[in-house]
Amino acid sequence: MVDLTTNYLGLTLKNPLVASASPLSQKIEIVRQLEDAGVSAVVMYSLFEEQIIADSLRLHRDLSQGTDSFAEAMTYLPDLTAYSDLRQYNIGPEVYVENLYNLKRAVEIPVIGSLNGITNGGWIEYAHKIQEAGADALELNIYNLPTDPEMTSSALEDRYIDLVRSIRASIKIPIAVKLSPFFTALPNFAKRLTEAGVNGLVLFNRFYQPDFDLDELEVVPRLVLSSSQELRLPLRWIAILYGRIPVDFALTSGIHTPEDIIKATMAGASACMMASTLLKYGIGHAAELLAGIQSWMEVNEYESITQMKGSMSQQAVAEPAAFERANYIKVLSSFDFRYTP
């Protein structure tokens, strides 16, 4: 029997398969099913400060619209919270925190909170609340799209580092940072994050990329579920960073098959996070993946995940330069080279 256990953020996980932040974690029932299917930990859906603010302002706008303007209609919608101290709108971190609290009590597997803030105050306040609710760790999504030409990469990185430091100083649970691939000098930034107290890095965040609707000449959001093709980018970077930066790595984006998980682990990932594949094939797919890993390890005579972890990182492979080849010509030539008789 192969040993699938792994350590991530100081947590012992029964296997590397972790459900990443997605709508799947909105219902306790679904998380229970994930647990039953063998998933070793769950990252809660993200608490978006921006969303909280937007929801709050929108509700306020809609409830205020047209009020106290016309003699026959002082208001246009019934605001039940005005009639009872017990009534609340589910706006604000409270609902998230309550869901996390309930989830923690409903499942055995570790629950990692996920936070996407926009103000310093919001980050710290919400991080606290997530810790109080019993989260085993906290995953931070700190990426904002920089559009201001005056904003330099170093200034932006400094801001992220300061933020992480403040959060680190205010909570005790392990912290992971989910990064985007768009950093000029990723290893350096990863190093600085580690120095600021981060326990893990999650590579990489996937973003909704806008699309153009040519009939309407409009920019439209488009959500595309990930594919195995997307595995390669995080795979490369985890392989490069593993052993150089003393943190745990989680790979997210593009985990779809048992082989993807094996690859991620060999690159150095302690955990493999997935959402798209579970959304696409159903929760039961997790069990199939686990069976697949097990079978592969047995066939290939691996004893444990620990044995496998980082075995194909840059430092461990015979040709480290393979990870540094970046342009198309070289890929083609290597392809040609392999198949030249």
Add this chain to the structure above:
Amino acid sequence: MKRPIITVEGNEAVALVAHRINEVIAIYPITPSSSMGEYADAWSAVGKKNIWGTVPLVVELQSEGGAAGAVHGALQTGALTTTFTASQGLLLMIPNMFKIAGELTSTIFHVSARTLATHALSIFGDHSDVMATRSTGFALLASSSVQEAHDLALIGQAATLEARIPFLHFFDGFRTSSEVNKIEQLTDDDLRAMIDEKLVHAHRARGLSPDHPYIRGTAQNPDVFFQARETINKYYEACPQIVERAMQKFGKLVGRDYHLFDYTGAPDAEKVIIIMGSGAETTQETVKFLEARGEKVGVVTVHLYRPFSVEHFVKALPASVKVLAVMDRTKEPGATGEPLYMDTVTAIQEALDKGIAPFEKSPKIIGGRYGLSSKEFTPAMVKGIFDEMGKASPRKHFTVGINDDVTMTSIAYDPTFSVETADTVRCVFFGLGADGTVGANKNSIKIIGEETPNYAQGYFVYDSKKSGGITISHLRFGPRPIHAPYLVSDANFVACHQFNFLERYDVLKYASPGAVFLLNSSAGPDEVWDMLPQEVQKTIIEKKLRFFVIDGYKVAEDTGMGRRINTIMQTCFFAISGILPRDEAIKSIKYTIKKTYGKRGEAVVKRNYEAVDQTLANLFEVKVPDKVTSKLTVHPPVSAQAPVFVREVLGEIIAGRGDDLPVSAFPVDGTFPSATARWERRNIALEIPVWEPEVCIQCGKCVFVCPHAVIREKIYDPSLLKKAPASFLSTPARWKEFSDQKYTLAVSPEDCTGCGLCVEVCPAKDKTQVGRKAINMTEQPPIRERENANWDFFVTLPEIDRTKINVGQIKDASLLEPLFEFSGACAGCGETPYLKLLTQLFGDRTIVANATGCSSIYGANLPTTPWATNHDGRGPAWANSLFEDNAEFGLGFRLTIDKHLEYARELLPQLSKKIGETLVDELLTADQSTETGILAQRKRVQLLKERLAGVNDAKARDLLSIADELVKKSVWIVGGDGWAYDIGYGGLDHVLALGRNVNLLVLDTEVYSNTGGQASKSTPRAAVAKFAAQGKGLPKKDLGMIAMAYGYVYVARVAFGANDQQTLRAFLEADAYDGPSIIIAYSHCIAHGYDLIKGLEQQKLAVQSGFWPLYRFNPALSAQGKNPLSIDSKEPTIPFEEYAYNETRYRMLLQSDEQRAEALMKLAKKDVQSRWALYQQMAAMHYDGGNDAKE
């Protein structure tokens, strides 16, 4: 237990008692009583219990008639039951009220007394509704103030249980129902102490039950009915004493003493006024003031008006009285006097006859009318009445408060007379509806009333417009209870929250000498002076006002508050007025912000806090110069070019001087000229659309969707451009048939509301910069004058020749002149584009019956009317009868037209020798199915009239009087879903069934929009609405399906934002169909809870989700053996929630009760699917002929 001190409006004060001492509450919305039902419904929704520990059952009915029926039934089965209503709603209850009283059933109805519609509708207060119930047998109990309304609601309930006579408890609509005042709240223990448990059980025991059955409601014959009717007399004899005892018990318990008739004034008064309602409070305060000056005056406040106790009444009068003035807040034309006057005359005579009067000789008795439709009733008027009473021959039936220069009923008074005391601080705030001024003032009153020992009062006056309306808040506060139910006239503090009001209204007329004037101004303390009109400068100097400015909009912008300057101006008010120490005031403001908005999320609270914090640094006192320097003057309300009536009457109303207009200024029968809205340029848009001719594709969509008809297009001869202003834009017309003509798209800058729907719908985008469309919103003030000149020129260009275009396509139909323009509807209204289309297509031959509701208010609320006329003077003729009878009312139009047409067609052959056989033949056989055909018939009718003009023959004269009916007329019966689905449904169904050629247009907003969004049977499942505060649990009624069942009714379901062409087609087919038609029109609405700029998008999503399938059911097709049902929208492509959750009416349930929201959403989705499947099957059915509209 200490009683809580609360600061509430009258309606809440009443509902706070009624909800706690009833088991069943049957409701229906009607202004100004609606909020009593809303409180009751919401309290029950959140589980608030009555004094017996159970949550009252609150049920909305389809009408007040329905509510009364339900009340009657619930009472007859033993439940403690109540209802709330007013005005026409109360009239609809009258049939049941006779029954309830005849059966000696204990109940108390709470009525915020409101004017009955006569020559006009009025939502405001007087006693005409209550007086119409005098013969029902209900006891009539009157309250004069917010505290009294709270107290008498309980006293009435206690009394009715003992007396068995049902009670109608009334208080003045708006003046008391909406006044916010500081009162002492009765506790549950107070209520329990007053309500006798045994009487409650006796009431229950009288209820119908098969366990002890009996029969009630027999039919009786001449032999016994009379005697049986007289059995109740002893109950009416006992009732006054029972009420008096309840009042005594209440007095001992609570410490506030009431009597059936309360006397205030000098013990030796010679002049006494008899009055009830809020006017009594004004009179009492005036009497106290005059008595202190040694005048022998008094007032009797009537509480129990019916049963009228002569004994108690005369006991209340001082023996010294020589003149009585009886004041009625109602009018009974043709009577010998108004009701209270007549009762007084009778009572005095009977008391003298019985020898129970305190005097031996009858005092002189005069009667007066006051305060109709909330007309102000002030201490000055009271003084005027006393002065009149002092005359040797005082007028017998006078009016006060108006200038009756026709029948000379009005008495004079000195408007400067005041009884206000120096320790009462008086404030007036001018705000814009959307800026939150009223809400902030309501909070200020709460702060002052509940956080300080001061008493506080607030009353709010609103505009009749739904968009960009003005609000005037009247606040008083001081160390003593405030009994002043009339507007502030000499304020210590005047705030103007909109700079441009200074150009339109005499804001500073409210300021007393030395008062503070606070102005929201983008100009700072050093610049603002020169921007004020001369009149304003002069008043500031003469009255020695302290003048402060703040740039509220800048602070709001900086702190993310948008256009809401409420908390900013509120902070200024507290900072300047010094009612509380600044720090304490700011603490209280923040506390109130947290309390009011906290549950909507921290972000809202934080932004408001931020605004408060930044305010004081931006508040400046202006050093007032001692000279008038401005070159600006106050704008005249309407153009000098306007017709005389518009200038002299409507213009005065626009300027806020309607109170000064004399009786002679008004038409005698409520008839007003059409097309007057065009003179009321309201100038409320901050941004307006500006046309880019080179991007424009001339599709007409912007013109089609504009709710206010402010964006229009014309095609004209290029030679006409010679007189155009230099800035006037034009481009070659993109029509094959008009290729040599010019085209212009124009905007009326001062009529536009800035809703932005036109820009949203514009499909043309600049190829080099897609964000730029053919029209783009642009800041209005810098281009206002230029665009005014362009618009003024544009309107001089000729309208399109209707016979030369294809009205069946949007591009052409948009060229037609709209005859519904510049209404007071909400910016971005989803109803008005349909009405405008109707007038474009058929306006010059249309007659409209309009149900009461939003469309009747924005369609005909003075000062001006949006229904317009064309250059021939033709246009829609419009009338509003009531809410419930609109279909029948419109049917009446059709019956007249049909009869007159029939008669005209009978007369034509009889007069053919005089008219000419060819003309007669042509008139009788004319094809009027096209614009060309109609035009030809008009010409024939003109010729007919000319030929008949000189004929001296009775039949010829008759034919001349009805000749216009020979031109096809289109009858449109218009209303909202409250009318069509609920209150008017019975009539609507019958009118459809009759098969006559009428067109019904249902402007379906899925709630009672005009009264603030109460649920109707059109409200969809899973949506939240008032009276369905927990989300409507049952699906929307399928009115179209019901209408289709007749087989001979044309039915269309349309949504102009989703498919404008289908909408257009439906209107044309409905008009063309010679039988009944009904169009159910999706109307996005402010009550749906989203920014209406997205209204068109939501319409699309409603259709795409299958929630609002588009279809036309045309019985004309069935005659051809075809299936009459065509489904015009595609199979659902998006889930229902993708549409629904864009709207707060659905989303707020998700945010407050996720589980219920999800359960209801699941069912709602099923509703959508099953309805779609059903329609599909119907449309696919083999159809073998159908029912025919004709016999």
